[in-house]
Amino acid sequence: xxxxxxxxxxxxxxxxxxxxxxxxxxxxxxxxxxxxxxxxxxxxxxxxxxxxxxxxxxxxxxxxxxxxxxxxxxxxxxxxxxxxxxxxxxxxxxxxxxxxxxxxxxxxxxxxxxxxxxxxxxxxxxxxxxxxxxxxxxxxxxxxxxxxxxxxxxxxxxxxxxxxxxxxxxxxxxxxxxxxxxxxxxxxxxxxxxxxxxxxxxxxxxxxxxxxxxxxxxxxxxxxxxxxxxxxxxxxxxxxxxxxxxxxxxxxxxxxxxxxxxxxxxxxxxxxxxxxxxxxxxxxxxxxxxxxxxxxxxxxxxxxxxxxxxxxxxxxxxxxxxxxxxxxxxxxxxxxxxxxxxxxxxxxxxxxxxxxxxxxxxxxxxxxxxxxxxxxxxxxxxx
Numbered sequence: 001x002x003x004x005x006x007x008x009x010x011x012x013x014x015x016x017x018x019x020x021x022x023x024x025x026x027x028x029x030x031x032x033x034x035x036x037x038x039x040x041x042x043x044x045x046x047x048x049x050x051x052x053x054x055x056x057x058x059x060x061x062x063x064x065x066x067x068x069x070x071x072x073x074x075x076x077x078x079x080x081x082x083x084x085x086x087x088x089x090x091x092x093x094x095x096x097x098x099x100x101x102x103x104x105x106x107x108x109x110x111x112x113x114x115x116x117x118x119x120x121x122x123x124x125x126x127x128x129x130x131x132x133x134x135x136x137x138x139x140x141x142x143x144x145x146x147x148x149x150x151x152x153x154x155x156x157x158x159x160x161x162x163x164x165x166x167x168x169x170x171x172x173x174x175x176x177x178x179x180x181x182x183x184x185x186x187x188x189x190x191x192x193x194x195x196x197x198x199x200x201x202x203x204x205x206x207x208x209x210x211x212x213x214x215x216x217x218x219x220x221x222x223x224x225x226x227x228x229x230x231x232x233x234x235x236x237x238x239x240x241x242x243x244x245x246x247x248x249x250x251x252x253x254x255x256x257x258x259x260x261x262x263x264x265x266x267x268x269x270x271x272x273x274x275x276x277x278x279x280x281x282x283x284x285x286x287x288x289x290x291x292x293x294x295x296x297x298x299x300x301x302x303x304x305x306x307x308x309x310x311x312x313x314x315x316x317x318x319x320x321x322x323x324x325x326x327x328x329x330x331x332x333x334x335x336x337x338x339x340x341x342x343x344x345x346x347x348x349x350x351x352x353x354x355x356x357x358x359x360x361x362x363x364x365x366x367x368x369x370x371x372x373x374x375x376x377x378x379x380x381x382x383x
Contacts, residue, residue, distance in 0.1 A: 003220045004231035008204075012235055017203070021196045022236070026243045030189040030250060033181070040179035044072035045125050047133075048083045048095035051076060055103040061140055065096065068132045087119055094118040094129040174343035175258065182257050186338055187311045189247050190270060191331050194277040195302035197240050201233065201281025202298045205375070206291030208232075214376025225373035229365055233278055240278075244270040252342075260345030269337050269358075276330040276361035286368040289375050305329040310336075333357040 012018040049065075051058050066073040074092065077083040083095040097115040105112035116133040120126035175182050208214045221228035248267045252259040259266055284301070285294040308318065308326040315326050326332045333354040340351040348355060365372075 001221060001227050001231040004217065004228060005234055007220070008232050008235045011204070011207075012239070018200065018236075021200050022239045023243065025196050026189070026193045026247060029192045030185075030247050033185045033188050034251070034255060037179075037181035037185060040177060040181055041070060042125060042128065043069055045070055045129060046072055046074040046092045047129055048086055048092045049073050049076045050078075050080055050083050050095055050097040052100040053098050053102040057103045057106065058098050061098070061136065062096075064139075065133065065136050068136070070128045071132045084117070087117065090119075092119075093122060093125040094133065096133055174339070184311070186251055186257060186342070187309070187331070187335055188306075189251065190244065190273060190334060191306055191309070191311075193240060193244055193247065194273060194305070194331055194334075195299075197236075197274055197277035198281045198284065198298040198302045199295065200236055200240075201278050202285045202294040203291070204232065204236065205282070205285045205372075206289075206294050209289060209375060210291050218373065218376050225376070226366075226369045228376070229282070229369065229372050233282075233365075237275060237278060240274045241271045244274050257342075259342045261341035261348065265348060266338070266342055269334065269341070269355075272355075272358050272362065273330060273334045276333075276358040279361045279364035280330060282365040282368055282372070286371045286375065301329070305331040308332070327357070330358055330361050333361075 012022070047065075049062050051062060062073060065071055075086065077086065077095065080095075080097055083092070083097070086092050087095060095117055097117070099113070099115075102112040102114065114137060116130070116137075118126040118130045118133075172178055208217055217228050217232065218225060221231065245267050248263065248270050251257050252263045252266060280301075281298060284297050285291075288294045288297050307313070308315070308322055309329060309332040310326065315323050315332070318326070336354045337348075337351050337358075340346045340354070341348060
């Protein structure tokens, strides 16, 4: 096993694709995603203003809207047509329209109508700007109503009881700051490590088939396919685990992302996630012993895992077939462990089914030891 271990290290250090996939890609992706979303939410997104009333009240409304963190009024347009064209050209994500006479109607309590238009082709930008414009409109309407009630002699408590009979308290659990990076980077970075693990596991075993060196590998292991497989994958396990631990320390230690279960627990889960991905990679190359087909399968399934793990779209809302397939990906179980342990602070025991699933993936190679022997001794390379 020691000879195979050293042999694999030589392969890793002399072939740039290993260093690129094991070191460069995880580092780049972790830095890329966290710096891209370093502010948590998109800020100062450009919108337009169509203020045909042009009164003190509407100008104050525009200043208050511009003060929102997500909103930046970059232009005032003379008409809805001009604002619409700017929206279609992609110069702004939304615009707020105030028709002429709005202030007078507001004073006379005639329920004036204002409009806002968002470009939901860009879903996140459109949703956030819609929320800001709607919130401001409701606040302005409430302020106008309160002024009228004060004029009729109502106290502040009476006015607020009339305007807001039910007080809402919204509490975001796990990610109270609604930071997109906290939610996404903690899955995207480990997910890309998993993708590289699948790729390298299939590639390294596939190279033995392609180069016809499988018998040499088994001879070095004294004919033991299990020892040969362990010694071959161990250097990759150590390197990928190191990158996963560094990623975890960067996310939870340096950036200070929430980790209510403790950093050591998440680092251990990251290492287990790496080993589970290797187990799935062994299954892939044993099922499709052609390096070309094995790599295609690994790449395809690794990318699909991002869509069906529940990170971007809830699994419970998917087609039942996709719901079942999602649990065939280690990323799905790691995502659930991250949400339950790191964000919600549950003990690992309370999320044991997902932990057990990752352990099951990690033990998959035990079922394919004899199949691995067949790959190394009898399968001919098919270009």
